[in-house]
Amino acid sequence: MLNEYDVISKVGQNVLAGYLGLIVETSELQQGANSIESNGVGVALQIIGQMEGQFISTMSTATVKELVSRMMGGYEVQQLDEMCWSAFQEFGNWFVSGIATELASQGIQVNITQPLLHEGDVTYHSINNYTVVTMTSEIGKIDVYMQLEEAQTTK
Amino acid sequence: MAKIMVVDDAAFMRKMIKEILTEGGHEVVAEAANGEEAISFYKSCNPDLITMDITMPEMDGIAAVKAIKQLNSEVKVIMCSAMGQQGMVLDAITAGAKDFVVKPFQKDRVLEAVRKVLSA
Numbered sequence: 001m002l003n004e005y006d007v008i009s010k011v012g013q014n015v016l017a018g019y020l021g022l023i024v025e026t027s028e029l030q031q032g033a034n035s036i037e038s039n040g041v042g043v044a045l046q047i048i049g050q051m052e053g054q055f056i057s058t059m060s061t062a063t064v065k066e067l068v069s070r071m072m073g074g075y076e077v078q079q080l081d082e083m084c085w086s087a088f089q090e091f092g093n094w095f096v097s098g099i100a101t102e103l104a105s106q107g108i109q110v111n112i113t114q115p116l117l118h119e120g121d122v123t124y125h126s127i128n129n130y131t132v133v134t135m136t137s138e139i140g141k142i143d144v145y146m147q148l149e150e151a152q153t154t155k
Numbered sequence: 156m157a158k159i160m161v162v163d164d165a166a167f168m169r170k171m172i173k174e175i176l177t178e179g180g181h182e183v184v185a186e187a188a189n190g191e192e193a194i195s196f197y198k199s200c201n202p203d204l205i206t207m208d209i210t211m212p213e214m215d216g217i218a219a220v221k222a223i224k225q226l227n228s229e230v231k232v233i234m235c236s237a238m239g240q241q242g243m244v245l246d247a248i249t250a251g252a253k254d255f256v257v258k259p260f261q262k263d264r265v266l267e268a269v270r271k272v273l274s275a
Contacts, residue, residue: 019259071167086167093165094259097237104240114212
């Protein structure tokens, strides 16, 4: 059975620690959540294929500036311009592509959609619970929400 | 030094790859945001090498590589994608790519792939 926490943690470590050089601690919210409130920024992607679901990552504006700065090789980010938003989309793309690769290694073939961004007060509601993983590092807290279930067509 | 075309729908990735290639002594002669643009720019720029994303709007990278192979069977393409699963790599190589670099990547990995593909 797929352990979503393990998959998110492994990919999060690969991207944040392995590539961006951050020291990351991960923790799972055991209760899960079926609604997500964000007053910062977020990136959302759909996962499609043999399993289907959503991935949403939220963080504060200060954290995304630090994240994007690291992705740009240390360039100081004052304002979130078009290039910063493109980088943040790419962060979502890297993360969920990593999840897709992990799923493929377990024999589950999926693809992903284009990343969508949000900024400001947003609440997502879902019928099913999300697995919630918080990754804490020197740039702040990054929350990852994911829900995956077997696709209807493959049942 | 090689003339290189960078194909990626993300402006950030085009900028990042261009910086790596330029620092490595190469010239980026064209930047395309999807497969259709890549085919059009390939005809006008005739680059020595192409870095190609896979997941893009309009036309994806696999379809673009196949189309460009029809124009020049010797074209040198390095796929640069975050989707690194074995099936995706196989599809890219079957379509005609010479190497596959998984995002996020380090500068050295990109320049090494470029060096190898150019010298092959």
